[in-house]
Amino acid sequence: xTLDSVHLIGNQAYSGLGAAMFCSNPVLGTFTNLxxxxxxxxxxxxxxxxxxxxxxxxxxxxxNNTVGNPWPANACSSPMN
Numbered sequence: 001x002t003l004d005s006v007h008l009i010g011n012q013a014y015s016g017l018g019a020a021m022f023c024s025n026p027v028l029g030t031f032t033n034l035x036x037x038x039x040x041x042x043x044x045x046x047x048x049x050x051x052x053x054x055x056x057x058x059x060x061x062x063x064n065n066t067v068g069n070p071w072p073a074n075a076c077s078s079p080m081n
Contacts, residue, residue, distance in 0.1 A: 001029035008034070013041045018049025020065070027055065034060040042068045 008020040016022075019039035034057065039046045046065035 001027050003029070003031045003034055005033040006031075006035075008036045009038050011039045013043075013046075015042045017041045017043040017045045019046045020048065022049045030056045030058065031060055032058045036060070036062045037064050039065045040067070041065075044069055 011019040013019040013022075019041040020036045036047045041049070044067050046067050047062050
């Protein structure tokens with residue numbers, strides 16, 4: 001998967017996770033010029049959830065995401081290489 005110049009801003013997953021992006025299957029790809037900001041997830045991983053795979057981030061901003069628990073909002077719910 002290749003994402004270039006995509007903005008994932010202001011999304012909400014009230015009772016779940018992965019407000020910006022949820023991967024139901026492993027993903028291999030490159031994300032370039034991505035903005036992931038101001039997303040809210042009721043559970044955790046407001047930025048990325050379920051993306052346990054190899055993703056290359058380049059020139060990407062991940063900021064100001066919030067969750068309904070004490071875990072880091074900008075973190076991933078599973079490892080990303």
